[in-house]
Every structure is written in C-alpha cells, then in structure tokens.
Amino acid sequence: MKERGRKTIYVIIYLTILGISYKILMSLSARYNGEGVMEERSVNRDTEDKVTELKYEGKDKRIWECENPRHLVIEYKDLAISEMGKKVGIIHNKGVYINKITNHLFQYLEENGVATHFVRELNDRETVVKKVEIIPVEIIVRNYVAGTLIERLGLPEGTKLDMPVVEFYYKRADLLRNPMINSYHICALKLCTPKDLDIMEYNAYRINKILSHYLAGQNIKLVDFKIEFGKAQNRILLADEISPDTCRFWDSVTGEKLDKDRFRQDLGGVEEAYEEICKRLLNS
DSSP states (O other), X not given: OHHHHHHHHHHHHHHHHHHHXXXXXXXXXXXXXXXXXXXXXXXXXXXXXXEEEEEEEOSSEEEEEESSTTEEEEEEOOEEEOGGGSOEEEOTTXXXXXXXXXXXXXXXXXXXXXXXXXXXXXXXXXXXEEOOEEOSEEEEEEEEOOTHHHHHHTOOTTOEEEEEEEEEEEOOTTTTOOOEEOHHXXXXXXXXXXXXXXXXXXXXXXXXXXXXXXXXXXXXXXEEEEEEEEEEXXXXXXXXXXXXXXXXXXXXXXXOBOSTHHHHTTOSOHHHHHHHHHHHHHTO
16 A cells, blocks of 8 residues: 555656646747747738737647737747657757648648638748637548557558548547547537538548648658648638648658657657658758
C-alpha cells in the first residue's frame, strides 16, 4: 500500500510539472517569435482585415477576429505538443513553414475544385480565411499503416493498404481525447447532417487522390492525413490546415520521415524536415 501511495504521488508530481512546463511554453510562445524576439501585432493590413480581438488561442495557432465580419486571421506559432501532451517544445520557424505549406496546398486544391476557407496570405505567419463554423468531426485518411494503426491492426509500419481508409473522430480533445466514432454516432449526436457527412467524406477521398498524385511528383509519399471542415453560408469548406503537423509525409525514395513524427519519436532534424517539405512544394 505504501509503494502504491508513493507511485501515486510521483504521478501527481509528474503531471503537475508537465502542466507548468506547458503553461510556460504557451506564455513564451505568445510573447516571442521563432527567433526569440518580442512580437508586436502587425498592423500592415488592409483595413477590412485589421484584427480587432483574439478569438481563440490553441497549442499551435491563434485566431483573430477582423473588422471584416466574414473573415478571420490565423497566426501560426512555433509551439509543438505531442499527443496527450507527453512532449512539449519549440520548433524554430514551424509557424512559418506551416503557413506556407498549408496555403500552397489549399490553393492547389482550390484550383482542382475543392472549396476551402483560404482567402489570402498576409505575411510569413498569418493568413486571412473565411469565417466558418467548424464541424466537430476530424477526418483521417490512411493510405499506409502508421501511427495508432500499427497497434490496432497488428501490421508493420509502412504496409500499403489496398484502398484508402477513412476514419472519423469526435473533436473533443479537452475531455474525451478525440475518440473514434462512426457515421451513426455522428448522426445520433447531431454533429452534422447526413448530407454534410456525405459531402465531407466525398471530399476527403477527392483530397487524398489530388494530393497523393501531386506529392508523388515531389517524391513525397502521403502516408495519412487529418482534415477538418466548416460551414459558411451553407457551404462545406475545407478548413484548419494541411501540413507536416497534420500529415505523415515520407520521402518516396528513402522512406525518411518528413513530418511531426520526427518530434514525437525523438528522431531529430524536425525543423529541417518541415523546411524540406516547404522547399519541395514551393519550388514545384
């Protein structure tokens, strides 16, 4: 009993330290940019896209209200947090790379018929987007076995799936840690209408096909990716981001991981991997 009590105390101490570390990093991330210089809010914007107040701050981005009521400004940060908060750190210039990569891919998808919330890039870290009501369903499309699928299916990492696998997750990281759900859960909980779910699933397959083909031309294998959708004026729009934070990108020749797994798995070269993806896409 004494041994169990000691273990319980150690766990509480560990969680307390982790929570303090997270708050400190969030505070630093909120005050400094990737180069350790105090940030000032940019005011060099068109009047209608001038920010008015902070709407939301998460682990990797801030979302600002604009004078234009139909728009928001997304600001990407350098903070990195692994699943369950097991690891917290700063990736130099991560926000810059994610902003550039996401905007490039969203514009490419727009050119290929996928409606997104993208409006325009403001600067290296900030982008104007259409204001949408986020649908609380995360969609993951898997082309190869990786991540949690290794344990769930008992298959080796990198095994090619015979067809893309689409999974749905309830966007409730605060309490439920984004549990996997199915279409029946989604409809029973009224997270969206059956019609909206059909549109999102259809677009998930389209995005996978478009990006898999495009990225293959840059020697990048699209292993899997997570996307979110929102509604604006009764239209379903692709929202959030598509980046090394939300995708697994592997070099199609060497198999080298070029995504957040380098951070999660302590592989090193995290910033270099993000930079490499950015270079390949923007120079294509």
